[in-house]
Amino acid sequence: MYEARRPRKVHAAVRPDEDPDSIDSVLLETARDMLEAGLMDRAGYEKITMRHLKSSHAIGEIEAISAEQIRAMRERARMSQGVFAQVLNISPGYVSQLERGLKQPEGATLKLLSMIQRKGIDALL
Numbered sequence: 001m002y003e004a005r006r007p008r009k010v011h012a013a014v015r016p017d018e019d020p021d022s023i024d025s026v027l028l029e030t031a032r033d034m035l036e037a038g039l040m041d042r043a044g045y046e047k048i049t050m051r052h053l054k055s056s057h058a059i060g061e062i063e064a065i066s067a068e069q070i071r072a073m074r075e076r077a078r079m080s081q082g083v084f085a086q087v088l089n090i091s092p093g094y095v096s097q098l099e100r101g102l103k104q105p106e107g108a109t110l111k112l113l114s115m116i117q118r119k120g121i122d123a124l125l
Helices: 022-037 042-046 067-076 081-088 092-099 107-119
Strands: none
Touching: 022 042, 067 092, 067 107, 081 092, 081 107
16 A cells, blocks of 8 residues: 655765755865875866756856957957967857957957966966
């Protein structure tokens, strides 16, 4: 008649009342500690990818970059639009459109520009 209910299995590290978003930070912290203690090698640590983490934690929101900022980055790097385009793997025409504000950078281009903004052009060379 009635089937006995099985007790719900809960992983020891995750309580039902705990915010599941914090699991990512716990995973990264544990992996970092294991790396520092010598229990994990660098290759194993670097294999923790976005697939293992929720994308919202792995990649933060990237702020929009204005046309003026893009032009300033290129000029600071002392590059022509053509050379800058090669570094970003886009066309010189697209660089021109970005610098004039006709287009907004998206996807990989936005990510690369954000990296240049934070770390300088040498991060990509």
